[in-house]
Amino acid sequence: MARLDDAALDAIFREARSFNHYLDRPVGDDDLRAVWELMKWGPTSANQLPARLVWVRTPEGKEALAACASDSNADKIRAAPVTVIIGMDTEFHDELPWLFPHADAKAWFDGNAELRRESAMRNSTLQGAYLIVAARMLGLGVGPMSGFDQGAVDKAFFTATPSVHANFIATLGHGDPASLHPRLPRPAFDRFNRLA
Amino acid sequence: MARLDDAALDAIFREARSFNHYLDRPVGDDDLRAVWELMKWGPTSANQLPARLVWVRTPEGKEALAACASDSNADKIRAAPVTVIIGMDTEFHDELPWLFPHADAKAWFDGNAELRRESAMRNSTLQGAYLIVAARMLGLGVGPMSGFDQGAVDKAFFTATPSVHANFIATLGHGDPASLHPRLPRPAFDRFNRLA
Numbered sequence: 001m002a003r004l005d006d007a008a009l010d011a012i013f014r015e016a017r018s019f020n021h022y023l024d025r026p027v028g029d030d031d032l033r034a035v036w037e038l039m040k041w042g043p044t045s046a047n048q049l050p051a052r053l054v055w056v057r058t059p060e061g062k063e064a065l066a067a068c069a070s071d072s073n074a075d076k077i078r079a080a081p082v083t084v085i086i087g088m089d090t091e092f093h094d095e096l097p098w099l100f101p102h103a104d105a106k107a108w109f110d111g112n113a114e115l116r117r118e119s120a121m122r123n124s125t126l127q128g129a130y131l132i133v134a135a136r137m138l139g140l141g142v143g144p145m146s147g148f149d150q151g152a153v154d155k156a157f158f159t160a161t162p163s164v165h166a167n168f169i170a171t172l173g174h175g176d177p178a179s180l181h182p183r184l185p186r187p188a189f190d191r192f193n194r195l196a
Numbered sequence: 197m198a199r200l201d202d203a204a205l206d207a208i209f210r211e212a213r214s215f216n217h218y219l220d221r222p223v224g225d226d227d228l229r230a231v232w233e234l235m236k237w238g239p240t241s242a243n244q245l246p247a248r249l250v251w252v253r254t255p256e257g258k259e260a261l262a263a264c265a266s267d268s269n270a271d272k273i274r275a276a277p278v279t280v281i282i283g284m285d286t287e288f289h290d291e292l293p294w295l296f297p298h299a300d301a302k303a304w305f306d307g308n309a310e311l312r313r314e315s316a317m318r319n320s321t322l323q324g325a326y327l328i329v330a331a332r333m334l335g336l337g338v339g340p341m342s343g344f345d346q347g348a349v350d351k352a353f354f355t356a357t358p359s360v361h362a363n364f365i366a367t368l369g370h371g372d373p374a375s376l377h378p379r380l381p382r383p384a385f386d387r388f389n390r391l392a
Contacts, residue, residue: 001207001332001335001336001337001370001371002207002335003333003334003335004203004204004207004208004333004334005204007200008200008201008204008333009234009333011197011198011200012200012208012329012333013234013235013237013238013326013330013333014234014237016237018239029391032389032391033385033389036385036389037385038205038209038210039209040382040383041209041210041212041382042209042325042328043214043328043338043340045340045341045342045364047380047381049382049383049388051388052388052389052390053388053389053390054389054390054391054392055389055390055391055392056392057391057392058392061392098381099380099381099383100380119342121317121318121321122317122321122342122363122364125317125318125321125322125325126321126322126324126325126328128322128325129238129321129322129324129325129326129329130209130325130329132238132239132322133208133238133325133326133329134209136197137199137200137204137205137208137209138199138200139197139198139199140197141197142239144239144241145241146241146315146318157392167318168241168318174197175197184243184295184296185243185294185295186236186237186245187236187245187295189229189232189233192245192247192248192249193228193229193232193248193249193250193251194248194249194250194251195225195228195250195251195253196250196251196252196253196254196257196353
């Protein structure tokens with residue numbers, strides 16, 4: 001496989017930034033579907049795909065979500081064109097017979113709620129990262145956030161599916177470069193890496 | 197921001213595959229450093245960067261790691277040029293004074309081991325996904341795996357840093373396309389997504 005060109009490396013990682021403010025330019029439902037059509041290909045363990053996504057873009061939806069967030073995040077949710085809730089289904093194993101037909105993968109998780117919760121957390125988070133990367137590839141800016149009341153989001157958005165719990169949320173839009181602050185530091189390889 | 201071209205979308209998501217077998221072609225330490233130099237820019241909450249990575253490429257390292265894995269994964273570890281352990285530091289907050297100098301973010305986590313564990317798990321997993329994407333951007337194949345004994349890996353690789361725990365592992369190399377099986381299914385938008 002060939003290395004991608006510098007433009008791709010810059011757009012996804014080297015020059016990419018998280019956004020708190022967006023340009024006054026709409027994001028259509030087709031854009032959100034396009035994000036899913038890319039991110040869905042990212043790998044999860046035994047093809048679990050435990051993420052359950054709610055793309056919030058109506059005024060009522062934004063108010064309901066903002067009410068669950070810290071003050072500064074509530075303002076960001078109200079102002080952003082879209083905020084997506086990355087939920088995780090702790091009963092994802094019920095879908096494995098068709099998502100992973102090679103083996104009885106459902107049986108690996110039956111009766112083991114702790115393993116399901118850890119696996120749902122790990123794999124829905126991987127999917128959340130794929131969402132961030134996919135949105136950037138399509139030219140969208142992303143603002144991931146953890147500052148919200150998970151139980152309140154579950155109550156507001158997942159009462160019909162009680163096995164689903166909020167993992168994290170992210171605003172989406174056309175990022176406003178004028179709103180960016182200087183970048184936070186990143187360490188060189190040797191600080192957090194070891195060769196063995 | 198512009199949409200990236202189809203070659204990038206294909207290489208990272210649409211045509212990308214997880215690999216179990218690699219070509220007989222070396223992966224140098226410079227390649228591993230290049231993966232870090234890209235993935236380090238991916239966002240984590242309050243710039244936590246809790247991942248601690250061990251890149252295993254010596255015969256002794258591979259044997260030590262293979263001894264902690266399920267039989268089929270042990271064979272993959274022995275055969276792959278490199279296997280990386282994505283560890284997570286549950287005391288990542290000690291680094292926040294320089295990683296996130298805007299606020300006393302360390303204080304948010306002092307004395308709250310449960311919050312630290314959840315946050316280390318979420319954010320090190322995001323970094324693991326960035327690793328997968330970054331490696332693919334550089335032309336490498338990746339084989340992420342969860343089938344191993346976390347406690348045994350901690351004992352074999354993280355005794356000097358007892359706050360670090362294995363999250364998941366991934367083989368790396370130049371993927372052998374001839375070894376691939378047909379792709380597992382991915383659902384259309386409406387199955388796991390909702391507009392609100």
